[in-house]
Amino acid sequence: MADKLKLGLYWAASCGGCDIAILELREKILDLDAAADILFWPVAMDFKYKDVEAMPDGHIDVCLFNGAIRTAENEEMAHLLRQKSQVLVAFGSCAHEGCIPGLGNLFDRKSIFERVYLTSPSVDNPDGVLPQTSYQMPEGEVDIPYFYNTVKTLGQVEDVDYFVPGCPPQAPQIWAVIEAILGGNLPPKGSVVGATDKTVCDECEHKREEKCIKKFYRPHEIIPDSEACLFDQGIICAGPATRGGCGALCPSVDMPCRGCYGPPPNVIDQGAALLSAVASVVDADTEEEAARIVGEIVDPVGTFYRFGLPASLLHRRKLEEAE
Amino acid sequence: MSNNGFEPRIIGFLCNWCTYSAADTAGVSRMEQPPNVDIIRVMCSGRVDPVFILKAFAEGADGVIVSGCHPPGDCHYDSGNYKTFRRMPLVEALLAQYGIEKERFHWGWISGAEAPEWAKLVREFTAQVHALGPLDWKRELESKED
Numbered sequence: 001m002a003d004k005l006k007l008g009l010y011w012a013a014s015c016g017g018c019d020i021a022i023l024e025l026r027e028k029i030l031d032l033d034a035a036a037d038i039l040f041w042p043v044a045m046d047f048k049y050k051d052v053e054a055m056p057d058g059h060i061d062v063c064l065f066n067g068a069i070r071t072a073e074n075e076e077m078a079h080l081l082r083q084k085s086q087v088l089v090a091f092g093s094c095a096h097e098g099c100i101p102g103l104g105n106l107f108d109r110k111s112i113f114e115r116v117y118l119t120s121p122s123v124d125n126p127d128g129v130l131p132q133t134s135y136q137m138p139e140g141e142v143d144i145p146y147f148y149n150t151v152k153t154l155g156q157v158e159d160v161d162y163f164v165p166g167c168p169p170q171a172p173q174i175w176a177v178i179e180a181i182l183g184g185n186l187p188p189k190g191s192v193v194g195a196t197d198k199t200v201c202d203e204c205e206h207k208r209e210e211k212c213i214k215k216f217y218r219p220h221e222i223i224p225d226s227e228a229c230l231f232d233q234g235i236i237c238a239g240p241a242t243r244g245g246c247g248a249l250c251p252s253v254d255m256p257c258r259g260c261y262g263p264p265p266n267v268i269d270q271g272a273a274l275l276s277a278v279a280s281v282v283d284a285d286t287e288e289e290a291a292r293i294v295g296e297i298v299d300p301v302g303t304f305y306r307f308g309l310p311a312s313l314l315h316r317r318k319l320e321e322a323e
Numbered sequence: 324m325s326n327n328g329f330e331p332r333i334i335g336f337l338c339n340w341c342t343y344s345a346a347d348t349a350g351v352s353r354m355e356q357p358p359n360v361d362i363i364r365v366m367c368s369g370r371v372d373p374v375f376i377l378k379a380f381a382e383g384a385d386g387v388i389v390s391g392c393h394p395p396g397d398c399h400y401d402s403g404n405y406k407t408f409r410r411m412p413l414v415e416a417l418l419a420q421y422g423i424e425k426e427r428f429h430w431g432w433i434s435g436a437e438a439p440e441w442a443k444l445v446r447e448f449t450a451q452v453h454a455l456g457p458l459d460w461k462r463e464l465e466s467k468e469d
Contacts, residue, residue, distance in 0.1 A: 272374035279410035318422030
């Protein structure tokens, strides 16, 4: 095939799960290999950044970019891959919405460094050494990327053509996106692809009834009934505030939806939507009782914005005075 | 008031039937109150989606007030204010985690017959937010970013 699709894949601030998700295509990976030339894929193949820099602009047909923007390196690669790619896809929850790395936005560089390099019980760092962006070695000066205060989504630093949600995106959805790309059958720019326009509840088999909740449980505090809606049982499930497309994987094994596919269409702020859903099921007729029941929810931001804090309306915790 | 000429911008979401009515009465009765509260009339305090509050702060409000009819019983729709008191404690918890001072957010009840209460709230809340200084969420984040 003379004009095979030229594909690039990159990981920024991510766990590597999105790359594994591509391998979850299993035997279809051979179809992908037949249809596409992979020009760049750091997790699997030996390419250097200079190889990408040497490409003409727009040389890569499609770049699947996973991971959030945590460091200057992440951002530099976002700009470089935008320049070298005709279609830039924010692939997976981190690039789409910030995901778990985005919960770092409840802290800042200083407090993260203190925790990670100084106060964490497993750390032995008697000299209190913290990462320096530049350091003089006998062999010369070495640089490491600057660590930002705030985690950003790919869409907040670069122009993105498509968004594929999920932590990680599910293999059948990935394949559907690849088929759409190969067939030239792409939706309007800026679309969320590889997902549905309904919520996870729409795909969930659990049976819903009237919700009257006197107490919320965390998943480890209760053995749920496999038939009834998890939310009805007092387990906070992000299903009502989360875009479908995963096939309701977590609820199908009695784990509550955690919200990784992001907000459904027309929801501005996933956390606010989930907060509303949670509050509306509370069975309390007095202010005191309501405050007690919802007061037991540990870490509301981490629960309601588990995958989307950087993409939310407020983006992050207010920063303390500048360093 | 001094604080380098800072005038707080406060958004008030008031229910049509109780607090809005009180604010209206406070106005026509010429009760003394600072002009810092921009009132948005909603049909019910239970209509106030948390996203309204977050958006207000994200787009430059220094403080937000949500006020409706006293529970139980005063609500024109029977139980809309129940939704309010189930939701607002979570909003408070959320704002605390975002680092927004609790003095910048007030929710509660003022009936149509309590116009002086409204004027008093506006005076006190404005002074309280004024003392904290501007929140200016967007610029705050950008100026300290690197």
